[in-house]
Amino acid sequence: MLKITTTRRGFMQLGTASAAALTVGGSLAALTGCSKAPAASGYKVLREGDVRFFRAIAPVVLDQSYPGTLGEQAPERLLHSLDRLIGTLQDYAQSQLLMLLDVMQVAPLRAAMGAPWADWEKVSHADIDAFMQDWKSSSIQLKRMGYGSLCKLLTMCWYSQPETFVTTGYPGPPKKIPA
Amino acid sequence: MQNTEQRQPHVPVVAGISDPILEGISNGWNVHESTDLADGTLLEADVIIIGTGAGGGTSAEILSKAGFRVLMLEEGPLKSTNDFRMDEREAYRDLYQESAGRMSKDGAMSILQGRCVGGTTVINWTSSFRTPEPTLNYWADEFKVAGFSKDDMAPWFERMEERLNVAPWQVQPNENNSVLARGATKLGIDWHQIPRNVAGCWNLGFCGTGCPTNAKQSMLVTTIPEALNNQSQLVYSARAERLIFEGSKVAGVEITALDKDYQPSGKMLLARAPHVVMACGAINGPALLLRSGAPDPQKRIGKRTFFHPTTFCFAEFDQLIDPYYGAPQSIYSDHFQWLEVSGKAGYKLEVPPLHPGLTSVLLMGHGHKNFADMEKLPNLHAMIALLRDGFHPQSEGGSIELAGDGTPIVDYEINDYLWDGVRRSWLTMAEIQFAAGAKAVRPSHVDAPWYHSWEEAQKGINALEFRSNAFTAGSAHCMGGLAMGEDKNKCMVDSDGKYHYLDNLYVFDGSAFPTSIGANPQLSIYGMACKQANALVEKLRSAQGKA
Ligand SMILES: Cc1cc2nc3c(=O)[nH]c(=O)nc-3n(C[C@H](O)[C@H](O)[C@H](O)COP(=O)(O)OP(=O)(O)OC[C@H]3O[C@@H](n4cnc5c(N)ncnc54)[C@H](O)[C@@H]3O)c2cc1C
Ligand code: SF4
Numbered sequence: 001m002l003k004i005t006t007t008r009r010g011f012m013q014l015g016t017a018s019a020a021a022l023t024v025g026g027s028l029a030a031l032t033g034c035s036k037a038p039a040a041s042g043y044k045v046l047r048e049g050d051v052r053f054f055r056a057i058a059p060v061v062l063d064q065s066y067p068g069t070l071g072e073q074a075p076e077r078l079l080h081s082l083d084r085l086i087g088t089l090q091d092y093a094q095s096q097l098l099m100l101l102d103v104m105q106v107a108p109l110r111a112a113m114g115a116p117w118a119d120w121e122k123v124s125h126a127d128i129d130a131f132m133q134d135w136k137s138s139s140i141q142l143k144r145m146g147y148g149s150l151c152k153l154l155t156m157c158w159y160s161q162p163e164t165f166v167t168t169g170y171p172g173p174p175k176k177i178p179a
Numbered sequence: 180m181q182n183t184e185q186r187q188p189h190v191p192v193v194a195g196i197s198d199p200i201l202e203g204i205s206n207g208w209n210v211h212e213s214t215d216l217a218d219g220t221l222l223e224a225d226v227i228i229i230g231t232g233a234g235g236g237t238s239a240e241i242l243s244k245a246g247f248r249v250l251m252l253e254e255g256p257l258k259s260t261n262d263f264r265m266d267e268r269e270a271y272r273d274l275y276q277e278s279a280g281r282m283s284k285d286g287a288m289s290i291l292q293g294r295c296v297g298g299t300t301v302i303n304w305t306s307s308f309r310t311p312e313p314t315l316n317y318w319a320d321e322f323k324v325a326g327f328s329k330d331d332m333a334p335w336f337e338r339m340e341e342r343l344n345v346a347p348w349q350v351q352p353n354e355n356n357s358v359l360a361r362g363a364t365k366l367g368i369d370w371h372q373i374p375r376n377v378a379g380c381w382n383l384g385f386c387g388t389g390c391p392t393n394a395k396q397s398m399l400v401t402t403i404p405e406a407l408n409n410q411s412q413l414v415y416s417a418r419a420e421r422l423i424f425e426g427s428k429v430a431g432v433e434i435t436a437l438d439k440d441y442q443p444s445g446k447m448l449l450a451r452a453p454h455v456v457m458a459c460g461a462i463n464g465p466a467l468l469l470r471s472g473a474p475d476p477q478k479r480i481g482k483r484t485f486f487h488p489t490t491f492c493f494a495e496f497d498q499l500i501d502p503y504y505g506a507p508q509s510i511y512s513d514h515f516q517w518l519e520v521s522g523k524a525g526y527k528l529e530v531p532p533l534h535p536g537l538t539s540v541l542l543m544g545h546g547h548k549n550f551a552d553m554e555k556l557p558n559l560h561a562m563i564a565l566l567r568d569g570f571h572p573q574s575e576g577g578s579i580e581l582a583g584d585g586t587p588i589v590d591y592e593i594n595d596y597l598w599d600g601v602r603r604s605w606l607t608m609a610e611i612q613f614a615a616g617a618k619a620v621r622p623s624h625v626d627a628p629w630y631h632s633w634e635e636a637q638k639g640i641n642a643l644e645f646r647s648n649a650f651t652a653g654s655a656h657c658m659g660g661l662a663m664g665e666d667k668n669k670c671m672v673d674s675d676g677k678y679h680y681l682d683n684l685y686v687f688d689g690s691a692f693p694t695s696i697g698a699n700p701q702l703s704i705y706g707m708a709c710k711q712a713n714a715l716v717e718k719l720r721s722a723q724g725k726a
Contacts, residue, residue: 044440063550081268088278088441091582096286132545136625136649144648145286151545152289153280159553160267160536169557170503170535171186173265174383176391177194 043080044087045094049105051079054154056120060128061154065167081157100146113143186557190383190504193391199400200259208407210257213417213436214444222414222450224250225719227432228458229419229467232298233704234688235458236398236406237339241712242456243409247719250450251403251411252434254418254459255295256441259399263389267536270388274302276463279537283577283591287647288488289540290462290589291655296415297399298460300701303655304386304507304532305375305395307345308698309336310706313520317570322664322693325674332706339705343376343396350382353505355530358494358560360510362615363528370512373529376701377506384504384532416441417448419459420585422471427682429455454719456685458708461485461657464690465579466587468661474680479671481579483662485695486654487565488593490601491531491541492608493552494560494617495629502559507532515564515607516697521571524600526564527698528608533561541651543625552621562612564604566597569659569694579660593652598645601652605643609636623651656700661686662693669693676711687711 037047046054055075059066067074086097103109107117115131116123135147158164165172204210225247228235235251243249258273271279274295281290293299310332318324339345349372352360363370380394393400407413414434421433432455436446457464465481473480512528519525531541535556542552552559568574577591593601605622610633612620619629620636624643630636643650663686664670667679672691678684687708689700696703 061545061549063545063547065550065553084272085278085280088272089280090277090586091584092284092586092588093277093280093282095582129546136544137646139646141285141647144646147545148286148543148648151543151549152540155539155545155549156271156279156536159539160271160534162266165535166185168535168553169186171188171501171557173385174188174190175192175194176264177192178261179195179197 043083045098046079046083046086050101052120053101053104054079054082056123057128057132057150058154060125060132061151062158065164066158068164068167070161070163077161078154078158081161082153085153085157097149100149114138188504189501191381193381193383196260196392198260199393199404200257201261203404203407209410209412210407211412211414212257213414213434213448214438214446216414216436216446216448218446220448222250222412222448224248224412224450224452226250226454226456227252227450227452228456229432230298230457230459230464230688231296231398231403231413232293232458232460232688233300233398233701234460234708235298235456236300236402237705237708238456238458238687238712239406239411240402240409241709242716243406243411245716245720247716249406249411250452251406251413252417252419252432252450253296253413253415254437255293255298255415257296257415258301258389260391260393263385263391265383265385265388265391267388267534270302271536274389283589285592285647287593288486288591288652288654290486290657291653292460292462292657296413297397297403300397301389301399302387303397303701305377306508306511306529306699307340307343307374307376307702310703311517311697313517314694314697317520318664318693322662322670323666324664324693327674332710335706335710336702339702339709343401343705344378345374345376345702347372347374348506348509350506350509352509353384353502354498354500355502355505355533355560356508356510358496358500358615358617359512359528359530359562359611362611362613363512363514365614366611368512368514368611370510370514373509373511375506375509380506382506384507386507387532387534414448419467420447420470422455422467422473422684424471424473424681427680429681429684454683454685454715456687458686458688460688461660461690462579462587462589464686464688465660466581466585469579469581470585473678475671476680477668479662479669481660483569483576483669483693484579484589484591484660485569485576485658485692486591487656487658487695488568488597488601489566489653489655490564490604491623491651491653492562492605492612493542493621493623494562494612494615495555495619496558496560496616497618499557500560501557502533502561503535515604516567523603524566524568524571524574524597525697526566526600526604528611529563529565531561531563533559541623541653543623543651560612560617562608564608565656566600566604567695567697568597571596576659593647595645601650602640602643605640606637609633609640625649656695658689658692658695658700661690663691664693675714676707685711685715
């Protein structure tokens with residue numbers, strides 16, 4: 001039986017066989033100090049590792065809409081939008097999310113969660129998709145929550161960019177001329 | 180195949196609209212951004228109102244008209260007409276709690292709530308319903324709420340309907356809403372036109388990002404300007420951090436001044452008044468009381484928090500729907516709402532506007548599937564069912580907890596009782612959509628494919644697995660947490676909105692509802708706050724008379 005605790009440290013406390021690996025990994029993450037890593041330059045919250053992670057999964061989550069007409073600017077635009085959104089989440093939600101991102105930065109830890117072992121830059125789109133599919137239908141609530149959060153954050157930040165309107169067929173808002 | 184051609188919006192250019200807030204300020208209103216005041220500034224008034232949404236705006240107008248000096252405190256920024264550019268990015272960042280990313284503890288429910296001067300009324304969709312009679316009766320029976328019968332409330336609703344120009348929407352509904360009317364008619368399901376609080380609405384469809392024409396009669400363009408004309412003071416970007424207690428009274432309010440990024444600026448302010456009204460809404464109101472260590476002998480603060488958990492069902496049509504344009508909500512059906520008052524969860528049927536950022540989230544999923552769904556946007560319709568929570572022993576609502584830094588955590592579980600309602604609502608919506616001519620239908624569950632016939636949908640929906648976080652449960656209606664009623668075992672405030680355990684603290688907002696409403700809540704809050712603020716005026720006057 002799986003016993004899932006969604007406490008403050010939820011991502012570190014899966015009551016399963018992989019919990020041992022996870023807790024070890026958790027202390028590993030603490031040892032390597034990645035959760036204390038400073039924000040990447042130009043960012044408020046996202047750290048170098050998070051930037052690499054999101055850059056890797058964005059094309060998989062957003063499929064053919066990405067990078068669209070934004071071209072080379074797409075990653076920057078998306079990441080800064082994500083950074084701002086995550087920065088305004090309140091304590092609990094933000095700490096949960098950063099913990100998830102911590103896990104994604106340490107190979108043994110993320111492997112224990114069913115994500116690819118290799119560096120994010122080197123993982124194929126197919127492998128990223130496979131791990132996301134696995135999380136989507138997982139019986140472990142934390143994985144489903146992680147899946148939901150990652151997808152929501154990325155798509156919300158992406159499809160609200162006016163340059164993506166052309167891909168969805170949204171003609172955009174009316175023109176506004178302030179008096 | 181990717182779309183490459185940009186269609187032109189078939190909505191008019193918005194020009195020649197004045198900004199009443201900027202005008203008022205230049206005419207000398209007493210309005211301050213918190214960080215413009217010196218650290219440690221003491222603000223004084225007759226009545227402090229915390230929060231400027233539905234309850235706060237209504238109360239501020241009534242109290243200031245009666246001659247009391249009102250101080251309005253608002254944690255959000257002051258944004259007004261010229262700022263409303265119908266851009267999802269700006270709107271979520273500036274006008275919503277947590278940039279529209281607020282969610283329940285387990286991430287299974289997405290919660291939309293306002294955070295700006297005018298509160299959630301600035302970004303709501305203008306549907307205006309009186310509190311349904313079965314709800315009022317249930318409150319009287321179960322919580323000993325006094326003076327809230329249908330007849331007691333009628334004059335207060337009338338007053339607020341007149342004040343906010345509430346009337347059934349007479350214009351042709353947009354195609355997104357027409358689907359509901361058409362499908363329901365085919366199936367013999369009754370539906371009605373929605374009353375809206377608008378004056379001279381341009382039928383644009385951007386109520387959710389702040390009305391760019393001043394048509395929506397939100398607190399921002401009605402009661403708040405009137406309160407400011409009546410010598411009230413407004414301090415924004417000012418979060419009530421803690422209430423300070425002295426004996427059985429609130430002696431003051433400790434305020435955190437927030438900076439342009441909505442983070443604590445390091446400055447603190449203090450406010451003092453003989454009477455304090457909390458109108459900071461569900462979730463944040465209970466959190467403020469928990470942070471403050473307010474008296475709570477039964478440990479009921481934050482309990483019975485309700486959301487109208489909302490389910491979504493999408494439908495693809497051959498014809499254009501353009502679901503982002505036109506008055507967002509104009510048709511509803513209560514056919515499935517009151518089959519039983521306190522049995523299985525009833526639900527109200529409406530439609531949501533579909534702007535691309537939010538739609539991508541509601542559709543759920545990733546990769547090719549999500550993108551293929553997004554590409555259908557111009558031909559997409561969505562229907563929502565708002566589940567009426569709080570009327571059954573298995574629907575006691577959620578509770579509010581505090582994170583390490585004192586911000587709220589919403590613990591709310593979608594349980595088997597609600598799941599039963601979720602599934603029934605998907606079946607209802609899919610059947611209506613097919614009856615209206617939908618080509619394909621998909622409930623917002625990650626496992627659900629597009630169904631191409633009602634028979635296929637029926638089979639498919641009945642087989643969908645109940646897993647939290649696997650389907651969209653949304654909420655735009657945060658209610659409860661400080662239940663109203665004379666039964667102190669269950670309730671935190673009395674029928675006048677006075678906090679049971681303090682002499683000068685009142686709660687005039689949606690957090691006082693002992694159950695969900697069973698209808699979009701704004702008019703319930705307006706009517707209740709109007710009644711309670713007027714009672715407070717009488718009470719303060721008679722105290723003055725005695726003094
Ligand atoms: C997208 C959307 C659409 C909606 N559409 C409709 C609709 O069509 N019809 C309908 O009836 N309802 C609708 N609603 C809901 C409705 O607008 C709200 O239920 C209602 O406004 C709640 O009123 P309130 O007074 O309880 O709180 P709010 O209106 O939310 O106001 C509370 C205010 O207090 C402020 N505040 C909170 N904490 C503090 C603090 N500590 N210090 C200072 N200030 C604080 C907040 O920033 C906020 O501005 C909608 C909601 C959303 C999100
Ligand atoms: S639909 Fe009407 S009320 Fe809503 S934003 Fe447009 S003009 Fe304003």
